[in-house]
Amino acid sequence: MKNNNGIITGGKIEGPKAPKDPAERRNGFFVLYETAIEATARSEGPPSQEVYLEGNYLIDKARYIGGVTDETILELLGNCVGFRKLVHSIGVSVRRDPEQNEPISFLLQNWGKTSKYETGSSIRVPCPPDGSEVLLKLEDLEWSEEDAVLGKFAFEFKHEGELAIASIIFYLHDGYSVPELVIEPPVAFDSNEYREIITQSLLHPGNNKRLKTAIHKAIKGEDVTIAYIGGSITQGAGAKPIHTECYAYQSYLRFKELFGTNGGGNIHFVKAGVGGTPSELGVIRYERDILREGSVTPDIVVVEFAVNDEGDETKGNCFESLCLKILSTDNRPAVVLLFSVFMNDWNLQERLSPIGRAYNLPMVSVKDAVSGQFRLSKNEGNILSKRQFFYDIYHPTNDGHRVMADCLAYLFSETHKTLMDEDDLLLDQHPVIGNDFAGTLLLDRKSHIDAGRIEVGGFSGIDTDLQRVEMDANPFGTPEFPHNWMHSASSDEHSFKLTITSKNLILVYKDSGSSEFGKANIYVDGCLVVTADPHENNWTHCNPVILYQNEVSWEHQVEIRMVPEDQDKSFTILGFGYNV
Template sequence: MRGLIPLTDNKSTDLKLNEFVNGGPVAPKDPVEKRSGFFIMFDTIIEATARPDGKFSQEIYLEGRLIDKARFAGGITDEAILEHLKSCSGFRRLVHSIGISVKSNEQESAGVFFVLENWGVTSKYETGTRLRIPCETDGSETILTLEEYDWSPDDDVPGKFAFEFEREGTLATVSIIFYLNEGYQVPEFQVEPPVDFRSESYREMIAKSLLNKGNNKRLKAAIDKAKRGEDVTIAYIGGSITQGAGAKPIHTECYAYRSYAIFKQMFGKDDGGHIHLIKAGVGGTPSELGIVRYDRDILRNGDVNPDIVIVEFAVNDEGDETKGNCYESLTLKALTSANKPAVILLFSVFLNDWNLQDRLAPVGEHYDLPMVSVKDAVVEQFRLTKTEGNIISKRQFFYDTYHPTNAGHQVMADCLGFLFAETERSAPDLSDIVTDKPAMIGNDFIHTCLLDRSKIDDIASIDPGSFNGTDADLQSVEMDDHPYGTPQFPNNWMHKGESGRGSFKMTIRCKRLILIFKDSGNIEFGSADIWVDGLQKLTADPHIHNWTHCNAVILFNEQAATEHTVEIRMASGHEDKHFTILGFGYVS
């Protein structure tokens, strides 16, 4: 076991970050083996990813998620136990120590640091305790005993765990267990048998995912092209699940890459080199942003004409202001492309069995599209025990509250693979999909185009004012089969605290306009007031979600194109802070 010692300049009393570093080994006061405990992570694969601060780490966010982790990873149902996990004070009353085990996938590993961060009351990311401890990478357990350390009086909620490695791309299998103080007891942990992906019951579960075969004319055309050895491109657009979150390594274990590989194996000729992948998932974003990204990220600004487009926004679109208009517009944008691609609607699911299938599936029914529901495949059997017929548990399927594990991603890929197989063996539909009919929800945004710093031309007249910088600290996502991140909206306009107080001013003639701005956890960012035609539309707050990603908001939606003026200026009291305009989506 390894211990921690406080830094000599510890400043917890004046609400600075209360940080600890590794010290020498110390003896445990009592054996943790005798204590009751439950897992927060069990045999979970993690991957070291490059971070802006130069570290290579895997973060596990706890705020708002720790109770779910205790439920599905630890099997905890006692509400009194779970209530303690809502705050740092309750956490310390409940938890005696934390056991951390790390088994590196590399033969020679230089070690890893485990980090626990609490969020503070006064300043969320600055005034809570931070513990950092070295761990072996041979699978042995390291114990962090909570009572041995001073804690910041400003601790509010457990914020995150992190594992810091020395090399990018390092893979490891980790477990984290909370050993409890005396007086608390939880049921003994039961190890589950591995998922049998070759069983008949698994195949029956996968078959339940086929929500609608749909009109197969276009999908069969793509399959036939592949069989002839012609170039076929499969494109995926969606949120973080499509990006590959939870898959380790993300670029080859995500459902998009796996289902692409299934298609290539089923229908490709020779080595399948004529089957191509486009993956364009961006975490934390709805179809409201997807419709802005489509030309850039799927069509690659006209260089690519995909044969198959898979749309996955079933767990992201709760924040879509249009309540499905942007989703249907995105679907139609793909369907009405000149090369007539097949469009497949994919419905993923969250840990709480929720998605927006009831809202979005009618769009697919309206156009008779192939639809695949992961929810329909797995949720019913989640409620069963192994003896009752459970095939894959929530613990095995979910990496966290929102994202699948490698096994979960494989289930998603196999669901798509079942659609491919069913389509191949079905009789062909002779007539094509009908798109020129009244929309189910709406199609106002079908012709949305991206406007950023690189694409002004004759579209708009812009005076950036004090928004004359360029932000390089952007949300990055793993596109296609790349293991590295691609920065989103690099051609942006950034206001910095020292750049003055001038407004960003734009004149544009269009029907509809979407603003995309940066959300950030950095306290240096502040709010900006958005004015349209002389009236204040909203105050854009970059701390709604407090992590670096892209926020889309509709500034206006009208039936006729007219000239509009847009002014963006820092909100009162925020003039010395930062704000980044990532771009706009407009409909002429």
């Protein structure tokens, strides 16, 4: 296998014996360009940075990173046959700190036709860490008739937490052509034009009494805790390193710099973002992940679910319930609503912002700050492009996370300048969408004794292969819902039974990409209400589903049993959310 400097043999680079005259460089486009990557621990295999390509992921990368507008070319990326028709070769380059000279392996994995994760071909090659391009000529590689679509790229490291910069370019066969990538100047963060963008983010200043109270406490040297709850953006996805470059940590630092005393040691940080999950799960895990079972009393809570709540079955009821749950705690914390945005300019601001206005909460819109100027050319005043802001179609880059942090910092500084409102928030009012889940509590193996009667049946195991998230300022992942009930292939056929008195009940079960997991039928009072399929999202992930929602509290019998054809497979009950 060749790269542009020599030959790779056994992971080492040797110089060419007789260098050829330069070949004409093929036309091509980037799907990853000068992108920060970070080694994350995996349940199987080495620490890696994974880049998923199925669905529209690869097409969107070609469109937004590579600047491809030709629909014929984009359509060819939709499957392996079209990909090989279009792409002549793949150029991969990785560079890292000169002191870290170990190669990083590049993996291209195709999803299979018969078994998605098992029958497609995989290609793995070592990449030198000095930025040299490794060239993979497609006709020289072994492919499989089972290859359906490109599944993922991965960069495999030796140690968790290692960082690098990577680029991937697709060189095209003759007959296909795309515009050459125009290299953009760095974002002018210190410019007046950038500062003007940030001012557009203040969607609603809201009642400032609680936020100013927290600011005054900080200035006086009292302990102040700022907490963040949300989805993958709050977790830090796209930021490298994830625990220090994410918007949550960066905005905490801004608050600390603005108002902390004696080096800011009195300002404390709590982060609880869980990727791919809505406020429907957030309202269940708030006491555990933010309040830490009563050991933490946050003064400010930033709530960020504007791009996650499409999956909320209640279409806003859980979001409003979560806000009320936070606002109603005894220490009266400030709640800040943060509206992030996807690459296609989508979020749920129109659905959720009326809740903020009704309760007069401070609201910050990243969408309002950046989306308008994305449409401008550099000559028209564009400050940062989508390529600079977005790591992928969902998550921000380090620059994007900085923008989000600056938007929150602008709210903090503007609030500090204003007079304090005399009256507190009015919470006792008719809900905008609903407040049925404000009293939701977590029920799991650790807490079930006081909440209901349980017969575990064949669900006697404990699953340890769980969704892991980087909490607080930790670089490592913490497992979500560790006190669970698991049915395994070797379990008996007896069902899980729960008798509980409650108004509402939400089941949280584990999604998985493993073929070892199967479906379970969920019955309430003898009636089948849902068949839970752990392959609905096909990755290790927490999935909430409402089993019932009533106006009054009644005793119910809940039964969970494997569907007959999946009795020899696994299923994990992560927990329940209940409201008495």
